[in-house]
Amino acid sequence: MRRRLPLRRRLLWAALSTVLAFALVEGLLAGLSAATGQDWRVDPLPAHEDYEVLCPYGDLLRLCPDQGPDYERVRPLVMSAQKDRPRVVAIGESFVYGLGLPAGNAWPARLQEELGLGVEVLNLGRCGTYASRLVPLVDAAIRLDADVVVLAVGNNEHTMTSFYSGWAGRHPLAVYRAGEILGRLRLYGLLAGAVGIPPRVEERFDQVPATFGAELDRQVYAARRRPPDLSAFHRPDLPEGLALAGPTVTRILEQEQRLKERIFRGHLEGMVQALDQAGVAVVLATLPLDLTARPVLSGIHDGDEAQVVAMLAELGGQPEPDAATVARGMALDPRVAAFPYFEGMGRRARGDLDGAAQALWDAAEWDMVPDATPSINRITAQVAAAHDLPLVRLDRLSEGWLARPSDYFLDKVHVSEGGALAVAQALAPAVRAALPDPGTLSPPAR
Numbered sequence: 001m002r003r004r005l006p007l008r009r010r011l012l013w014a015a016l017s018t019v020l021a022f023a024l025v026e027g028l029l030a031g032l033s034a035a036t037g038q039d040w041r042v043d044p045l046p047a048h049e050d051y052e053v054l055c056p057y058g059d060l061l062r063l064c065p066d067q068g069p070d071y072e073r074v075r076p077l078v079m080s081a082q083k084d085r086p087r088v089v090a091i092g093e094s095f096v097y098g099l100g101l102p103a104g105n106a107w108p109a110r111l112q113e114e115l116g117l118g119v120e121v122l123n124l125g126r127c128g129t130y131a132s133r134l135v136p137l138v139d140a141a142i143r144l145d146a147d148v149v150v151l152a153v154g155n156n157e158h159t160m161t162s163f164y165s166g167w168a169g170r171h172p173l174a175v176y177r178a179g180e181i182l183g184r185l186r187l188y189g190l191l192a193g194a195v196g197i198p199p200r201v202e203e204r205f206d207q208v209p210a211t212f213g214a215e216l217d218r219q220v221y222a223a224r225r226r227p228p229d230l231s232a233f234h235r236p237d238l239p240e241g242l243a244l245a246g247p248t249v250t251r252i253l254e255q256e257q258r259l260k261e262r263i264f265r266g267h268l269e270g271m272v273q274a275l276d277q278a279g280v281a282v283v284l285a286t287l288p289l290d291l292t293a294r295p296v297l298s299g300i301h302d303g304d305e306a307q308v309v310a311m312l313a314e315l316g317g318q319p320e321p322d323a324a325t326v327a328r329g330m331a332l333d334p335r336v337a338a339f340p341y342f343e344g345m346g347r348r349a350r351g352d353l354d355g356a357a358q359a360l361w362d363a364a365e366w367d368m369v370p371d372a373t374p375s376i377n378r379i380t381a382q383v384a385a386a387h388d389l390p391l392v393r394l395d396r397l398s399e400g401w402l403a404r405p406s407d408y409f410l411d412k413v414h415v416s417e418g419g420a421l422a423v424a425q426a427l428a429p430a431v432r433a434a435l436p437d438p439g440t441l442s443p444p445a446r
Contacts, residue, residue, distance in 0.1 A: 022187070029186040040189035042199040044179035045266045046132050046163075053124070053140035061144075063124065073127040075103050079120075079144070086435050088112075088121045088148045089141040091134055091271075093155035095287060095372075096125030098420065100410045105417045110424035111150075115432060122146075130156045131267035132203060138271045142278040148434045149275055150427060152285040152394070154376035155413060157264045158257060158369075160203045161224045169220065173255040176201065176262065201263070219249045223297055224256065228369045233297060237309060239316035242338060243297045244309065245368055250299030253368045257375070265379045272387055281434040284384040285427060286377035286395040288419070290405045291344070291360035293412040295337035296369035303333030315342055320349065337366040348402060357399040371413045390430040397422060 033039050055064040057078055065076040075097065090096050090108040098106025103123065112121035122144070124137045131153055141149050168175045182188040183199060192199040222232035223245060233243040245253065275282050300308050311329045315321045321342045329339040344359030365374045377395045384391035401408040401419070408419035415423060 026185060026187055029190065033186060040186040040193070042183045042189045042192070043266075044176060044183050044199065044201050045270075046201045046203045046263060048132050048135070048203075050136050050139075051133075053136050054143065069128075071128045072133070073097065075123060075125070077103075077123060079122055081144075083120060083145055086119045086147045086437075087144060088115070088119060088150065088431055088435075089124055089144065089146040090121060090150045090152065091124050091137050091141065092152040093125065093129055093134075094127040095155045095413060095415070096123065096152050097127040098123070098125065099127055099414045101417065101420060105420055107415065107420040107423040107427070108150075110421050111427055111431065114424050114428035119435065128156070130159065130203070131264050131271075135267065135271060135274075138274055142275065142280060146280050147436055148281045148283060148431055150283045150285060150431060151268070151271060152287060153268065153271075154264055154287055154380060155372050157260050157376060158371065158373070159226050160260065161226070162204055162221070162256070163201045163259065169217065170252055171255065172252070173259045173262075176259050216248060216252075219245065220252050223249065223253055223368055228296060230297065235309060237313050239313065241294065242312055242316045244312065244336075244338075245297055245299040246305060247300045250301060250368065253299065257370065257373075261373075261375050261379060264376060265383065268379065268383050272383060272389065276387070282387075283390050283392060283427070283430045283434055284380050285392040286380050287372040287413070288394045288398045288401075288409075288415065288423070289364060289372050290409040290412045291357060291364065291398050291402055292348070292405050295341055295363050295367035297367065298337040298339075299335070299366065299368045301333050301335040301366075303336065307332055308336055312336070312338055315339075321346060334362070335366045337363045337368070339363075340366070353399070353402050357402055360402075390434060392427050392430050394423060394426060397426060 029040065052064050054061045060078050061081050062076050062078045063074045065074055088111070090111070096106075096108065098108070103109060106123060106125070108121050108123035108125070112119060115121065124141065126134065126137060134153055138149070162169060162172075164172050164175055179199070179201065189199055219232045222229035230243045233245055235244060238244060272282055272284075298312070308329075311325075311332055315325060315329060315338070318325070323343075323346055326339065326343045326346055329336070330343060332339075334340060340359045341363035344356045344363060347353075347356035347359060361374050364370065367373075374395075381391055381393075383389075397408070397419075398405075401422075408416055408422060410416050410419075
């Protein structure tokens with residue numbers, strides 16, 4: 001009678017056979033791919049269909065005003081197809097567009113004034129969009145023969161409602177990382193296409209789930225949607241204006257934030273590489289933020305929930321929370337965004353603007369419903385360093401504006417006329433240095 005192999009050995013043999021069979025199939029697909037020129041590997045990075053950025057306008061061109069979703073806006077800027085002087089193109093979201101300002105007062109127009117009449121600056125800001133939909137604008141800048149492109153992007157990366165639902169929506173970062181690994185395999189791409197599973201992640205702006213499997217899912221969606229539904233986080237024991245997410249919701253929301261930042265990095269890298277291959281100089285800029293704007297939603301990380309709620313109720317009930325009370329909150333859980341916010345505003349009132357800026361940046365970092373964030377700015381700085389690109393730290397302007405932010409901001413992320421001028425003045429030296437022959441430029445118009 002033939003002896004059966006021990007269970008452990010049989011399992012090992014089955015696993016080895018599976019790996020060998022998979023390697024054989026993957027090798028055959030690689031050969032077929034080389035022969036046919038078709039590659040079934042997929043990058044899970046979200047992608048949008050290309051759209052027309054430039055429209056004919058008599059003998060000229062203009063930005064197409066009716067492209068994209070109805071929440072996006074562009075200024076129908078008119079330009080020559082063939083440039084007659086050095087051309088600078090500014091690309092980004094509503095911060096570049098100049099939301100709340102006439103076109104002539106947005107910072108790209110002020111940048112042209114700073115550079116002088118010998119330079120043309122085109123404002124390709126797209127109001128209400130995000131990085132994946134800015135890729136066609138980069139292609140348009142290349143077609144316009146830009147000499148320099150200023151990328152000031154990342155304003156809206158956290159405004160997508162979601163990427164996943166159900167179980168995957170509770171573990172978004174892990175699911176995306178698995179897709180990054182599987183996407184390198186041709187067999188995965190082939191099978192995903194055959195069964196109709198989109199191998200790339202789909203960005204959703206505001207797609208309401210048909211049903212919520214649990215209260216947890218309802219709260220996560222309420223925080224993700226724009227504007228957020230803060231009624232889902234109502235606690236009768238907290239003062240008005242203070243919203244708090246529990247530790248489980250906080251964990252999921254932070255995973256999704258890290259995922260959106262990972263996706264942003266991929267798109268930013270792609271834009272920089274496309275411009276580099278086209279021989280276009282790039283200047284990267286971080287984004288300013290009104291640090292005095294209160295966090296939208298705090299989240300509990302490590303602290304005891306009942307103690308955090310009690311401390312927030314005490315702090316929120318004081319007209320000016322004292323330093324000792326704030327310190328007790330920070331000791332409980334320094335990543336509850338309201339605690340560093342109260343600390344920062346207290347330091348600001350006492351004239352410690354440097355300490356205030358650090359605490360308020362921390363508050364912006366831990367807000368569960370963020371706009372432009374320190375994390376997005378760090379990614380921009382890292383990409384600039386990796387590609388040896390000039391970087392203009394516009395986020396540092398926020399610290400200089402901390403004493404009187406109303407002189408520079410219209411709201412949390414959009415600058416006023418004074419802010420636009422300061423942004424242009426900060427960018428001008430880097431842009432001037434990146435132009436092909438800065439010594440020939442005429443002096444700025446004053």
